[in-house]
Amino acid sequence: MNTISSSRFGKLGQYGIFLAFILICIVLALSTPKFFTVSNLLIIGNQVSINALLAFGVTFVIITGGIDLSLGSMVAVTGVVAATFAHPDTFPLLVPLFAGLAAGSAIGAFNGLVITKSKVPPFIVTLGTMTIGRGLALILSKGRPISNLSDAFNFIGGGNVFGIPFPIIILIIAFVICSVILNKTVLGRYMYAVGGNEPAARASGIRVSNVKMWVYTICGLLSALGGILLTSRITTGQPNAGAGFELDAIAAAIIGGTSTSGGTGTMTGTLIGALLIGVISNSLDLLNVTSYYQQVVMGVIIIGAVVLDGLGRKD
């Protein structure tokens, strides 16, 4: 009896966020006429895209039982690196893209290496990388914004394809790839195993360190994608960009049902978490609520989501 009822509750918790999201959208559509218009929805999608990319990355990390606080700094470093190579009539577009993504992957791999070799908790290691990354961004840019970027580069974050903002297209592609990695590949299975019970995963023959290396590297890569999008959107490499982004990304993952104790979480949940954050801040904007109140609302939602999730799990 007990197990049946608790697993049902678990389902409710899992779908709860989705239902809440739909409900909020309906209420907003009815109360604010502007909300449910194509242009507003595209604005939301565009605004959400960067946070969602980072949230996908950190979802992988949290599923393995880790955490990554260096996302925001990686956004800054990779943005600065990409901008450095993105001035008009210098390099082809692929060069700044590749440089940015490589920088993000390298920092992520560095996180993974230190975490697996030193046994220092991920919280501490990535807290360190967060500061190192910010410093690197300031060093590389000499503390100044890097502007005058090529049109091709600026298209990534600011362009439209058939009326759809390009960031939304990137977001959809990234979502599909991340979902496939998590659900269909051996690596994804191993992520759940490592986060669900690391000693048992090791005793089952899984190379736990390899899994963690992959996860932090992928997280770095997705942060870099976020960094490039941001740089392109604001047409400037900003060494101070991205501060606090890691917390929004972690919030999206948690609202979406990823447990910070590891072993559970889905990309769909994270996407909904990110959309929920986007929709709420958008609607509060439409309702002329100041950003001060928005922060309070967001905090309440984060705690509420975890409480809901906790109700679903008694085991």
Place this chain on the structure above:
Amino acid sequence: MSDFILKVKGLSKSFSGVKALDNVSFELKRGEVHALMGENGAGKSTFMKSLIGLVTPDTGEILLEGKSLTGNDVNETLKKGISMIHQEILIVPELTVAQNIFLGREKEASGKSGLLAGWLNDSVINTKAEQLLTGMGVNIAPKAKMKYLSVAQMQMVEIAKAISNNARVIIMDEPTSAISDKEVAVLFRIIRDLKAKGVGIIYISHKMDEIFEISDTITVLRDGKYIGTKSAFDLDRSSLISMMVGREIDQMFPEPSQGNGEELLSVENLGSNGKFSNISFKVRAGEILGLAGLMGAGRTEIARTIFGLDSFDEGQIQIKNDAVRIRTPREAIRKGIGYVSEDRKGLGFIPRMSVKDNMTLSSIGNHRKGAFIDQRSEQSATERMIADLRIKTSGTHQKVTYLSGGNQQKVVIGKVLLASPEIIILDEPTRGVDVGAKFEIYKLIRNLADQGIAIIMISSELPEILGMSDRILVLSKGKQTAMLSRAEATQELIMKYAVA
């Protein structure tokens, strides 16, 4: 005043239908050291937990100096004078000795009342702790942080705490399991002092020498039942052992076969610093080798070492006459070794993952197309295993955490089998498994052996070891003390070598 300080009458306790204690009675005199003996699972720990109020008995009565203790919780029994020195010592490492002794009683210890009582006064408790410890004749600084103390010293602090609680009954659970001979001597001197002061002591240990040295009276439990109480002077080793094990082996074990296949695993002079040394044995295809011994004899450590979970510093492991170097479980699995851990929850399965995902964890390589998982092949392998092992589950997607202990164990065995091992190490394969499922697991193990797998089975249950093994290796304190054939092995003989 009566001679008896503690009387227990007709205590019974069941856990989900299994009787852990069945009508147990027990009497403790003032100034007596009363040993409680029994095999693992005999009901000793449930009995002790009932005494200190950690477990509420279903029926029966506990009287401390004539007053009923039944229904009291841990705090109340402690206040009324029953203290327990746990095997795993419960202390706060970052606090000082004195702070630990008076933990939870700071207000009383300060001797003040009202608002002032909430004000911590370390100098008062330091003085009191100093008096207590010197009174016991031990030299421990009250201001020292607990974490810098040896295990023996921590034990002394626990005893000091019991004394300061005015304990009239002190329960000691395997107090000498982690301390040196010299420290045992100090402990015994303190126990004798406590006796002289009229404190009654319930003493639990597997070490026969100690039992006969320190105890006045011995009570034996077996399968949750009270077997008897004798004066320590009237008992000798062998009569005590037969009181502890005396039972017939049920007809639950499958017929042994005459497995005489190829030698698959050979271990020579294996040693790991401080845990075990000079371990040598061979296992053939089709054979079940039992590893017997008491808790802490080094059986699990040997299993973990062969499986690559722990490293070793002496000796050699050979598989099919090839010396191998196994550093991780991954390498062990690749060389054909499977391990079913005694720590099912910790090392066996991943609770929030499904039956299928757990089952294929060690063999996902057989179900992949490049980086992707071939879900169909994975599904059919899992379904086959569920049928073969008769796992009761609502489906392949059921989470393992919702299965019963026996079915969880079968999932773990299934995971090991799907990796096609030639050698399987089973560590307490039926722990926490109910009787019906036990029988099925026994049949399964024998079947595997008949299919030509070499099996090493660790068990603390002597009937299980005797019923299943073709040969039995007995260990005591990290050394091998006997290799017995199925024909010569008896419970008494195994016990004799296990305590040697």
